[in-house]
Amino acid sequence: MATEKMLTGCAAAAQGAKFAEVEVICSYPIRPYTAIMMELAKMVANGELDAEFVHGEGEHAQLSVVLGASAAGARAYTGSSGVGVAYAFEVYSPMSGGRYPVQMAIADRALDPPGDFGSEHTDAMSTRDQGWLMGWACSPQEVFDNTLMAYRIGEDPRVLLPQMVCQDGYFVSHIPDKVVLPDVSQVKEFLPPYNPPHPLDPRKPYSHGPQIRPDQGAPMDAQRASAFLEVPKVIKEVTEEFNRIFGRNYDPFLEKYKLDDAEIAFFIQGAHANTCRKVVDKLRSSGVKAGMCRLRWVRPWPTHEIAEALAGIKAVGTIETSTSYGGAMRGGNLIHELRATLYDLPDNERPLVTSFMAGLGGETIWPKDFMYMAEVLSNMVKENRTKKYVYWIGLEPEE
Amino acid sequence: MKDFDYKYQTFDRIKSYRNAPREEYYVPGHRTCAGCGPALCYRLVAKAAGKDTIFVGPTGCMYVANSSYLCTPYAVPWTHAQITNGGAVASGVEAAYKVLMRKGKYDGSFPNIIVMAGDGGSVDIGLQAMSALMYRGHKVLFICYDNESYANTGIQTSPTTSYGANTTFTPPGKLIPEGKTLFPKDPPQLVIGGHPLVKYVATANVGYPTDLMNKVRKALSYESPTFMHILCPCPKGWKFDEKLTAEMGKLAVQTGLWTQYEWENGEYKFSHIPKKYKPVDEYLKHQGRFGHLKKEHIAKLQAFADAKKEWAKKAAVSPIEVVAQVPAG
Amino acid sequence: MPRNLPEYGKIAIPKEREVPLGAVTPAPVRVQKLHITSPWRIYRPVIDHEKCTRCLNCYIFCPDACWEYNEENDEMELNLEFCKGCLICIQECPAEALTPVHELEFEGGVVRLDNPF
Numbered sequence: 001m002a003t004e005k006m007l008t009g010c011a012a013a014a015q016g017a018k019f020a021e022v023e024v025i026c027s028y029p030i031r032p033y034t035a036i037m038m039e040l041a042k043m044v045a046n047g048e049l050d051a052e053f054v055h056g057e058g059e060h061a062q063l064s065v066v067l068g069a070s071a072a073g074a075r076a077y078t079g080s081s082g083v084g085v086a087y088a089f090e091v092y093s094p095m096s097g098g099r100y101p102v103q104m105a106i107a108d109r110a111l112d113p114p115g116d117f118g119s120e121h122t123d124a125m126s127t128r129d130q131g132w133l134m135g136w137a138c139s140p141q142e143v144f145d146n147t148l149m150a151y152r153i154g155e156d157p158r159v160l161l162p163q164m165v166c167q168d169g170y171f172v173s174h175i176p177d178k179v180v181l182p183d184v185s186q187v188k189e190f191l192p193p194y195n196p197p198h199p200l201d202p203r204k205p206y207s208h209g210p211q212i213r214p215d216q217g218a219p220m221d222a223q224r225a226s227a228f229l230e231v232p233k234v235i236k237e238v239t240e241e242f243n244r245i246f247g248r249n250y251d252p253f254l255e256k257y258k259l260d261d262a263e264i265a266f267f268i269q270g271a272h273a274n275t276c277r278k279v280v281d282k283l284r285s286s287g288v289k290a291g292m293c294r295l296r297w298v299r300p301w302p303t304h305e306i307a308e309a310l311a312g313i314k315a316v317g318t319i320e321t322s323t324s325y326g327g328a329m330r331g332g333n334l335i336h337e338l339r340a341t342l343y344d345l346p347d348n349e350r351p352l353v354t355s356f357m358a359g360l361g362g363e364t365i366w367p368k369d370f371m372y373m374a375e376v377l378s379n380m381v382k383e384n385r386t387k388k389y390v391y392w393i394g395l396e397p398e399e
Numbered sequence: 400m401k402d403f404d405y406k407y408q409t410f411d412r413i414k415s416y417r418n419a420p421r422e423e424y425y426v427p428g429h430r431t432c433a434g435c436g437p438a439l440c441y442r443l444v445a446k447a448a449g450k451d452t453i454f455v456g457p458t459g460c461m462y463v464a465n466s467s468y469l470c471t472p473y474a475v476p477w478t479h480a481q482i483t484n485g486g487a488v489a490s491g492v493e494a495a496y497k498v499l500m501r502k503g504k505y506d507g508s509f510p511n512i513i514v515m516a517g518d519g520g521s522v523d524i525g526l527q528a529m530s531a532l533m534y535r536g537h538k539v540l541f542i543c544y545d546n547e548s549y550a551n552t553g554i555q556t557s558p559t560t561s562y563g564a565n566t567t568f569t570p571p572g573k574l575i576p577e578g579k580t581l582f583p584k585d586p587p588q589l590v591i592g593g594h595p596l597v598k599y600v601a602t603a604n605v606g607y608p609t610d611l612m613n614k615v616r617k618a619l620s621y622e623s624p625t626f627m628h629i630l631c632p633c634p635k636g637w638k639f640d641e642k643l644t645a646e647m648g649k650l651a652v653q654t655g656l657w658t659q660y661e662w663e664n665g666e667y668k669f670s671h672i673p674k675k676y677k678p679v680d681e682y683l684k685h686q687g688r689f690g691h692l693k694k695e696h697i698a699k700l701q702a703f704a705d706a707k708k709e710w711a712k713k714a715a716v717s718p719i720e721v722v723a724q725v726p727a728g
Numbered sequence: 729m730p731r732n733l734p735e736y737g738k739i740a741i742p743k744e745r746e747v748p749l750g751a752v753t754p755a756p757v758r759v760q761k762l763h764i765t766s767p768w769r770i771y772r773p774v775i776d777h778e779k780c781t782r783c784l785n786c787y788i789f790c791p792d793a794c795w796e797y798n799e800e801n802d803e804m805e806l807n808l809e810f811c812k813g814c815l816i817c818i819q820e821c822p823a824e825a826l827t828p829v830h831e832l833e834f835e836g837g838v839v840r841l842d843n844p845f
Contacts, residue, residue, distance in 0.1 A: 023498045024491060050502060052494035056487070057531035064484035064528065068455070068491025071478050073505075074498055076491070090481055099750035160750070198752045200476040200492060202451045202510050205755035209479035210466030212751065219747045222739045229736055307733055344733050416784035423793045427810035428760025431791065433768060434814030438791035469747065470762040474755050608788045634814075642815035645789050 002186070007179040009172035012140035013079070013105045013165065014039030015179070016147025018049050019187045022077040022103075023194075024069035026054045026062040030084040031117050032169040033107035037079065059084040063091035063104070070100035071208055073199035075151070078102065081169060082109030082116075085123040095162045096131030096224060098209055101154035101194070103147070104132075106166045107173035108270070108321075110361045118362015119169035121270060125298070125322040125333050131224045133163040133231065134299040136269045138255075140177045143167045145248060146296075152191050152238050158230045160196075168321075170362065171271035182246055190245050231300045253302035255294035256309050258284065262291030264377035265310060265351070267338055268319040269295040272358070272365045276319070279370035290374055295334075303341050310342060311349040315380040317373050318355040319365065320390075331355045331390030352386045358393040369393050403501045406508040408451060410616035413609055420446055429472040431464040434641025436631035436648070437544045439605045441465075441515060444542060444629075447612035448619060450475060452511040453492060457485035457525055459517030460551040460633075461544065476510075485514040485521075486528030486541060493537040511619045514541045518559040519549050522586045530589075533624045536596035540618045540625045543586050546633035554636040558584040561656075562703065563696050564688045566636075571691040578691065582703060590626040591662055598623050600662040604630040606648025607659065607671060614661065630657050638687025650682040655704040658711050667714040679704050759810065765792065769813030771828035772837075777803050779825035786817035786826065 007015065013036045017025070025044070027037035043049040052069075056062035059080045066076035080088060085106060095102060110120035121136075128134060133154055137143040143165065150163035167173055198206040212220060232253075239252040255273065258280055259265060266276050273294040283290035293309055293316075295302075310316055320332020329335045335355035342350050356373050359365045372393070380386055413419045424445035431438035437460055445452070454477040456462050462479055465472055480488040493512050499505040514532075516525055521543035529541055548566055549555040555568040562582045565571055569579040587600045599621050603611040611629065618625035632647035634640070639647060651657035652671050656679060659671040679701045683689040692700075741747075773786075786804060787795040794807040795817060818826040831837035 023502070024494045026491070050498065052498045054490060054494050055535065057527055060484060061487040061490075061528055061531060064480065064487030065491035065494065068478070068480075068488035068493075069495040070491075071488075072453075072492040072495035072499070074495035076495075090483060094479075094481065097750065098752075197749065200453050200478055201505075202453065202476055203507065205474060205476045207466065207471040207473055207477045207753045207755055209751050210469050210471045210753060211463060212747070213468050215745065216469060216747050219741045219745045220751060222741055223747060223749065226739045229738065303736075304733055308731065311731060345731060349731070416788045417797075419788070421796075423758070425793070426756050426759050427792045427794060427807060428756065428763040428765065429792075430763060430765070433812035434816055435791050439789065439816075442791060442793055443788075468762070469751060469753050470756070470760055471753065472756060472760045472763075474757060476755065605789075642819040644791070644814070644816055645820055 001183050003181050005179055005181060006176040007140050008035065008174050008176050009137070009140045009143045009167045010035035010107065010174065011039050012144040012179050013147055013167070014043070015181060016144045017077045018043055019182065019184070020075065020148055020151050020191060022051055023074035024052045024054065024066060024076045026056045026065040026076070026078045028056045028059055028062050028080070028084065030081050032109060032173045033079045033081040033105060035173065036105050036107070059088035060091060063088040063095060066102040067091060067095050067098070067100055070102045070196070071098065071200050073194070073196055073201065075194040076102040077105070079105035081107050082123050083112050085127065086111060089127065092127050092130035092132060094209070097220065099160035100162060101151070101160050102162045103150055103154065104162065104164050105147070106164050107169040108166055109169045116361050119171055120360050120362065121166070121322040124164055124166050128299055131161065132299060133161050133297070134166060135163070135297045136166045136295060137172060138271050138273045138294065140172060140179045143172060144179055144181070145242065145246070145250070148187065148191055149238055149242050153231070153234050155194050156234050157197070159227055159234055161227055161231070166270070168271035186245050190242060228300050232302065235297065250296070253297055253305045254309055255296065257292040257294070259291035259293055259309055259313070261289055263289040263314045263381060264374060265291045265293055265313045265316045266319060266370070266373065267293050267316050267334060269298060269334070270321060272319060272321065275365055275367060276370055279367050279374070282367070283374055288374060288378065301337055301341070306338070306341050307345055310351055311345050313351045315377040316351040316353050317377050318353070319359065320355050320357050321359040323360070329355055329389035331357050335389065352380045354380065354386050354388060355390045356393055357390060365393070405500060407622065408508050408511065408619070410620055413447070413612050413616070416609065419609070419612060420449060422446070422450070424448070424450065424452065424474040426472045426474050429465045430467050431460065432635050432641070434634045434644045436605050436633055436644045437461050437546050439644065440544045440611070440629050440631045443605070443608050443611050444513065444515070444615050445475065447615040448511045448513060451508060452513060453477070455480050455485050455489040455492065455512065455514045457514070457516045457520035458482035459520050460546065461515055461517065463551040482520045483524050484528045485516040485525055486530070486532035489514045489539045489541070490532050490535060490537045493539050509538065512539045514539060516541065516543055518543060518545045518547060518557045522584050522589060523558050530594065533590055533594035533597050533626065536623055538622055538624065540615070540627065542627045542629060544629050544631045545586070546631045546636060548633065548636045550633050550636045559586065561700070563692050563700055565691055566688070576691070576693065577696045586628045587626060587662065596623050597626065598664050599625040600627070602628045602658060602660055604648040604652060604657060604659060605632065606645045606652065610659065610670065636688070639685045643685055647682070647685065650677070653677045654679045654682045655708045656682055656700070658707055660711070669711055669715050672711070676708065765810050765812050766808055769811055769831055771813050771815060772811070772831055772834065773806065773815060773817050773826045774829045775804055775806070776825045779823050780804055781823045781825070783822060785820040785822065789816050789820045791816070
């Protein structure tokens with residue numbers, strides 16, 4: 001029977017892993033994701049979850065252990081935050097290239113230097129081109145749901161790719177919220193057991209990952225790229241089925257909040273959407289036609305869905321909770337892909353696009369910050385021009 | 400959970416070459432150099448381990464030269480690992496088998512899980528993962544096939560490269576006449592020295608195949624992690640005539656530069672100790688990598704070999720107390 | 729697409745360039761036919777069955793598993809498809825039953841690869 005509980009994002013992720021009946025878990029402590037592993041360690045110690053709990057000697061090892069486990073045919077789970085995500089870097093590509101659908105929970109945290117526990121998406125965003133599916137949640141409930149959905153999508157024979165289930169450190173990972181936990185039978189209906197095509201099994205020997213010739217390199221890359229062409233279809237199917245079985249109402253790719261008649265819009269991922277929604281309501285009540293578009297998946301990037309959702313809006317501002325030093329717009333990452341996404345819209349429907357560096361290093365994005373952004377966007381509409389590529393919230397020179 | 404009764408494999412002792420299994424699981428058709436010591440080692444290990452085996456192969460010669468162009472010589476399941484993470488990938492494979500067998504998803508007996516890592520993948524860049532595997536107690540045999548260099552990248556020095564070796568990173572020159580100035584790391588001692596769950600560590604050598612195969616079998620019969628350090632002479636890297644591969648292994652033992660032993664539950668057992676040791680020069684003279692050495696350098700290597708012999712003598716008669724062992728029972 | 733946006737397109741890997749999913753390939757059985765190594769050989773070990781004592785040294789020391797003992801006719805057999813000519817077997821033979829013979833001495837001896845990789 002479904003039950004309702006107050007859970008942090010970390011506890012919700014651990015519950016998700018438990019309902020998914022993960023078989024091999026590999027841990028290494030780093031704040032803030034580490035609370036997920038603390039929860040799972042208890043479940044294993046109490047016999048609530050029959051899994052091997054391996055104490056990795058670092059994040060690189062965490063990824064390596066779950067790679068081996070997945071290759072041998074077990075459903076595997078790991079996670080990290082911040083510099084830990086960076087330390088594991090070598091293994092991201094072998095994981096996706098070898099088509100091992102492990103799951104990595106990430107509670108986003110800023111990278112060093114200097115040490116900073118604060119929430120920021122730069123950790124996971126730095127790995128965005130390694131062939132992993134990457135989704136962002138904005139509430140503990142969504143963390144739980146994404147955990148199950150990501151396994152189902154990643155283990156689909158048309159996909160077979162590893163998944164990052166990301167949540168903002170602290171804002172989601174450590175703030176309790178209501179989470180509906182399903183009945184086991186619902187999960188059984190939704191998530192079949194992991195059944196890899198060629199596990200490391202002495203009864204049917206296969207070689208995993210021999211070297212290739214240069215002329216085999218492009219086909220290997222194309223194989224992963226082709227999988228990403230299939231993924232959107234699978235995400236749609238799986239989300240619909242999830243909504244049906246669990247009684248939710250997710251749009252597969254985007255949360256479109258009051259976008260239909262909007263003139264200005266915030267383009268956002270993760271927890272700050274929760275504040276953003278409130279500000280949109282406030283702006284609406286004062287006559288500003290504002291809306292919000294929240295990314296549920298960053299990989300695959302839902303190009304067509306975004307273009308359709310934002311077409312006709314006059315000005316869009318990306319909320320950049322990650323950095324891209326020296327990048328095209330000298331700010332964050334989202335604006336690059338958003339501008340590329342909107343490029344092919346007809347002239348009269350293509351929004352002006354700027355970006356806001358906000359929520360970096362763990363800072364809260366306050367309602368007043370969103371109000372400031374709305375003002376910038378409204379001015380862009382008024383002047384019909386993008387004056388600047390990037391605004392650093394709280395750090396802008398006085399005009 | 401801990402009470403689950405895993406089905407383990409058992410092995411007979413190989414008494415002679417004729418008695419060794421005829422089946423090959425490291426089959427002909429690979430690009431290792433003619434006379435490759437590590438390839439011979441791989442073949443003997445695979446033969447001893449048998450069909451019910453999974454190999455984890457971190458990057459190194461035995462990855463690059465064996466698994467080329469989307470085909471491999473491994474007749475049993477094999478997976479590549481990064482040069483960094485052989486120990487970790489093997490830990491994952493082992494953990495998977497534990498849980499899958501417990502859940503009734505795999506009904507065979509527990510497969511042999513063997514990491515075949517080079518010296519770099521064992522005690523240099525791979526040290527962390529190897530040590531963690533040994534510490535955590537996975538049922539894995541970690542083999543360091545030691546050809547004393549990073550060979551597939553063009554013979555660069557590794558931590559097990561001998562003092563005085565000419566490698567592409569330690570070329571002898573006016574200021575550094577001996578080439579490599581450092582003495583090597585000691586892989587088995589690294590493992591013995593601080594991993595309480597390890598009960599069996601052995602050294603072996605492609606010059607002594609039956610001994611090698613029996614040590615592999617003994618290692619595989621343990622339910623805890625085991626480690627083997629296997630000397631694999633490398634004709635290309637050491638610059639000797641490729642027909643002398645096994646001979647180099649024997650000469651290393653006869654000169655005292657290599658010691659054959661087993662360490663089992665805290666006790667050493669030595670084998671192949673010659674009645675009279677040959678001078679190290681008998682070994683060095685075949686190898687181009689030592690061709691530049693002067694008398695004083697060779698004297699240092701002789702002293703190194705002498706110290707090893709002394710250590711073996713002491714260890715054999717009075718087992719060295721092992722600290723921090725897991726309490727019995 | 730109502731707005732006529734560009735498509736992602738499709739990727740067509742030609743049959744001859746297809747690669748296995750995730751670079752996972754079937755394990756070889758007995759030999760890896762895709763790597764015939766005989767063309768490396770300069771000298772071929774030739775056996776004198778009269779002198780051979782069947783000690784199996786050649787068999788056990790071959791890195792390429794090229795020697796096999798044929799029980800039926802009680803003879804050692806060399807797999808010429810894969811022997812690289814390292815001559816370890818000659819070095820390890822205690823009976824002097826093996827001699828190196830240059831490949832040019834054999835009809836159809838040295839075979840060179842048409843496509844060296």
